[in-house]
Every structure is written in C-alpha cells, then in structure tokens.
Amino acid sequence: MGDAFVNVGPEVRVNNKRYGMEVEFDTVNNVFNISSGSTGEALAGGSVVGVDLAQNASSVAVGRYNLTNLGGRDQTDTAEFATNKIGKGANQIMGFPREGIEGYRPPTGLVSKPAVVVGLEGLMDMTQPFTITTLANENIFNVVVGGVSASIAIPEGNYKGDTLAVALEERINSMKNPISGQSVGGVDVKYDAVANNLTFTTATTGEGNTLAINGALKFGLKDIPLGLGETTMVRQPVQATDELGRPLFISPAGEIVANNQDFVDNMVENFYPLYLDEGELTFDRDGQIVSPITDVKYAGGLTELTLDFSTATQLDQPFSAREVTQDGFSAGRLTNLEIDTYGNVQAGYSNGQNVVLGKIMLASFASESGLKQIGNSTFIATAASGDPELGEGAEDGFGQILSGSIERSNVDITEELVNLITSQRNYQAAAKAIETSTSMTQTIINIRS
Structure with missing residues (x-):
C-alpha cells in the first residue's frame, strides 16, 4: 500500500452518490477502515414503533466485481450486488475480500437523520x-x-x-x-x-x-x-447475575431470585427492540396501552383482595392552607395601545403586562408616482409603479413608523390661492355678461313699446 495509485474510473452519477462515508488508513496494520456514515438495521414497515415505512440496512460495498489485471471489470463475473457486499465473496481489492472481512459489524437501531x-x-x-x-x-x-x-x-x-x-x-x-x-x-x-x-x-x-x-x-x-442531525441510541438488555455469575430473575412478588422454576410459565421468551423517546407511552381510545407492548403471560389465576374502608376519611376533618404562592399575574384591563417604530402594535394592561397584538408592514415601490389614487389617501399598484416590496419599519430601504403623529398637508397653498382667484374672476366675468344681456333685452323691449 506504500505505492501511490490514481483512480481513473468514471465519476459516480449524481443520483448514485452517497455522502458522509469515512475512510481511514491504518499505517501500522496496513489496512483500510471504512464506515458508511449512517446507521440503521433492516426493518419492515410497521414492525417497530416509529417506523411506518420499510427501512433498509446501512451497508458498505467494496470490490463489487472481479477485476482484470488492467483494472477493468471481469466480464465473466456475474455475481449480483447482494453477494458482493462486505462480508461475502472472494475478490481482493485494496485488502477487501468478498468474504471473511475481519471486524465487520452489522448496523443496528433506526436510521440516523x-x-x-x-x-x-x-x-x-x-x-x-x-x-x-x-x-x-x-x-x-x-x-x-x-x-x-x-x-x-x-x-x-x-x-x-x-x-x-x-x-x-x-x-x-x-x-x-x-x-x-x-x-x-x-x-x-x-x-x-x-x-x-x-x-x-x-x-x-x-x-x-x-x-x-x-x-x-x-x-x-x-x-x-x-x-x-440525529443518531439513535441502541441499548441491548444484559442478563443480571449474582456474585457467582448465576442469572437473576424477578418473581411475581417483586423479589430478586435465582430460581425461576415457580414462575417459568410467566417468563417472556420472545421480544423485539422498541425505539421510543424517554418516557413515551401510547394508549388507545379505551385506555389500553398500545406501546410499548409486553408479551407477559398471566397464568397465575385469580387473586382475592380484601379492602377495608372503615378508617378512610375524606372531608370530616377541618383543614386550612398552610401556604399560598402566586407565580402569575392578576386580571388586567386594557389601558393603552402603542405602535413602535418597527410597526409592533402593543396593548398595555393595568397589571403591567404588554402584549404584542400584531405588526404593521410597509410596502415600497420602484416608482411611487406611478401609483393610482382611488381615495383621499388610498392608492393601488399599477404597472408603472411596479410590484410592492414588503418590509418592516426601520429596516433598510424602509422608513420608521411614527405613532400618534399627524400627517402634514401636502397641498400647495400658492397654487390653490391662484386657482381660487381664477375661479372668482371667472364668476365675476360671467355675472357681468348676464348683466349686459339683461340691459340689452330691456332696451329692445322699450323700443318696441
């Protein structure tokens, strides 16, 4: 392995690429150590709590085919992929035969995320x-x-x-x-x-x-x-033993014993691993536990219980609260509404609490003059103004929101005064025209009479 070599094969297709694989070379033992970068054993869908779909086992394949002396694939090799994974086969490539891989460890648990x-x-x-x-x-x-x-x-x-x-x-x-x-x-x-x-x-x-x-x-x-990312933890149960190495069991009475002959019929013989979050229990609508499922045989028969309620009490003795602690807030009434420079609408209450009810968003246009006015202070976007770009107050490219401020008039007083004078002059001219017409009509009537 001391000689340098160059991989001249074709690049793996994108859809066939895998990531996270780790390859280490042990210079002392002159061997490669390869890990898949993933976890998980083969599990059928629904066979384990938390696994709805079938889960494939994590695996690594090295030297899938026999190679010729020139490094190409031996066309006489017709073995399928399943027989060419690590742990099977007879071809040596960089120290990886198809069978007899020492130190091969099968994956366990759920697939890492x-x-x-x-x-x-x-x-x-x-x-x-x-x-x-x-x-x-x-x-x-x-x-x-x-x-x-x-x-x-x-x-x-x-x-x-x-x-x-x-x-x-x-x-x-x-x-x-x-x-x-x-x-x-x-x-x-x-x-x-x-x-x-x-x-x-x-x-x-x-x-x-x-x-x-x-x-x-x-x-x-x-x-x-x-x-x-997440990696599941797999813990295998270990048989408890005493100081002499003899297996220990739990009797139906809850005692730790070394002899299980008295309750051998109640022993759990078949089990499979369950992958659950800590403290997770699942029940159906009838209150019956669904997971984890325990395969326990109840062959002990009926047990008679005698209950004595003669000394039981409920409310026949006086009581009082020893201590009262409060970690919340008293009821509050709405006292004020404020809007900050970022557009947050905050409600203040008499108990000192402030609650954000919502946020006012701002819109910016490429051409504000292209907006179409549809009311006194209402505008809509047009093709000339461009699409609105939404943002928050005090953000780059947007102004601040000033709560309680009155907008200054945007009317040009000089222009409006000129328009007023023009309208007045037009009215006076129209009045003079009516006066002249009336005078001429009166003169004509007088001449005819």
Whole structure:
C-alpha cells in the first residue's frame, strides 16, 4: 500500500452518490477502515414503533466485481450486488475480500437523520415570478454546513420559488473551506408551493451534522432555527447475575431470585427492540396501552383482595392552607395601545403586562408616482409603479413608523390661492355678461313699446 495509485474510473452519477462515508488508513496494520456514515438495521414497515415505512440496512460495498489485471471489470463475473457486499465473496481489492472481512459489524437501531432547516412562509407568493436585486443585500444568503461557512450571492434577475431553490442548492454544494479543504456536497434545497417556503436538507446524517441558513425576511429565511442531525441510541438488555455469575430473575412478588422454576410459565421468551423517546407511552381510545407492548403471560389465576374502608376519611376533618404562592399575574384591563417604530402594535394592561397584538408592514415601490389614487389617501399598484416590496419599519430601504403623529398637508397653498382667484374672476366675468344681456333685452323691449 506504500505505492501511490490514481483512480481513473468514471465519476459516480449524481443520483448514485452517497455522502458522509469515512475512510481511514491504518499505517501500522496496513489496512483500510471504512464506515458508511449512517446507521440503521433492516426493518419492515410497521414492525417497530416509529417506523411506518420499510427501512433498509446501512451497508458498505467494496470490490463489487472481479477485476482484470488492467483494472477493468471481469466480464465473466456475474455475481449480483447482494453477494458482493462486505462480508461475502472472494475478490481482493485494496485488502477487501468478498468474504471473511475481519471486524465487520452489522448496523443496528433506526436510521440516523440528516440536519433539516425549514424556512418560514415567504412574505410574497413565490409561485409567481419575482425579482431579486442587491437592494438591502436581499441576494445574500449566509450558510453554514458542518464546519464550512460562506456568504452566497444569488445573481440579480427574475426567479420563482423552485428556480431560487435550484440556484441556492448549486451554490451551497460548491462551498469549500479554504484552509482545511473540506467541501460541501449533496445538500438538497426544495420549494414547497403549498407552504410557500424553502427546506434545506443535508446529505450526511447523524448528530454531528449541523445546518444554518440566514437570508432575507421576504424569503422566510430570517432568524430560523438551526438544523441538527440525529443518531439513535441502541441499548441491548444484559442478563443480571449474582456474585457467582448465576442469572437473576424477578418473581411475581417483586423479589430478586435465582430460581425461576415457580414462575417459568410467566417468563417472556420472545421480544423485539422498541425505539421510543424517554418516557413515551401510547394508549388507545379505551385506555389500553398500545406501546410499548409486553408479551407477559398471566397464568397465575385469580387473586382475592380484601379492602377495608372503615378508617378512610375524606372531608370530616377541618383543614386550612398552610401556604399560598402566586407565580402569575392578576386580571388586567386594557389601558393603552402603542405602535413602535418597527410597526409592533402593543396593548398595555393595568397589571403591567404588554402584549404584542400584531405588526404593521410597509410596502415600497420602484416608482411611487406611478401609483393610482382611488381615495383621499388610498392608492393601488399599477404597472408603472411596479410590484410592492414588503418590509418592516426601520429596516433598510424602509422608513420608521411614527405613532400618534399627524400627517402634514401636502397641498400647495400658492397654487390653490391662484386657482381660487381664477375661479372668482371667472364668476365675476360671467355675472357681468348676464348683466349686459339683461340691459340689452330691456332696451329692445322699450323700443318696441
């Protein structure tokens, strides 16, 4: 293994790639150690609590086919994949024969889970085309995958939710740590048209995987929780023994004994592992326990119980509260409403509590003069104004919200005074015309008479 060698085979197709595999070379024993980077044994769907669909076992295959002296596949080798996994076969490749792999450990437990980050609902309908610009750095996304971090810049242009997901996925999987050389691959980015949000999933699984995303509020990626991978813990039951190594049992009376002949018929002979969260019990509508299921044989027959209620009491003795503690708040009445510069509508109560009832959002347009007025202070968007861009008060590109302030008049007093004088002059001219017409009519009448 001391000689250098170069892999000249074709690259694995994207759909066939796997991530998280660890390969170490033991220089002392001159052997490779390979782990799949995942966990999980083969389980049928519904056979174990928490496993609804069939679960495949985690496995590693090395040297799937016989090789020729030139390094190509031996075409006479017709063995299938199932017989070529580690632990089977007779071909040696880099110290991995098809059978007799020393130290092979089968997987156990549930499949480990990847780190998943689910974005919030976007402020706009991302099934429709929208434009991404450099305004307020809305095209910048800060991403951390494991130990690799980067600020990703999406090119300006028109996007939809699915095309934005493709652009993010392509750039995230191109991230690389310039110092350690660690790279990112296999991160999946999907857009959910129903929930109108983005979901990020790592290709690697296990509790060592982390994923953090931070982007613009309009995409639902502002201050979202960190994604963490999960690995199940498998604990095998161990037979309890005494100081002499003899097995110990629990009798029906709850005593620890070394002889189980008196209750051998009640012993649990068949069992299978259950993977549950700590303290989790499941009951049906009738109150019967569903999980965990215990295969206990109750062959002891009926037991007679004698209950004595002669000394039982309920409320025939006086009582008083020794101590009263209060950790809540008294009832309060609404005393005031306030709106801060960020648009938060807060209600104040007489018990000193303040509750945020909602938030006022702001809209910005590329051309405010293109808005169409439909009321005294009501406008609607047009093609000339462009689509509205929603944001919060005091955010970059948006103004502050001033609660309780009266808007100053936007009327030009000089212009309105000129219009008033013009209207007055027009009225006077019309009045003079009517007066002249009346005088001429009277003169004509006098002449004819």
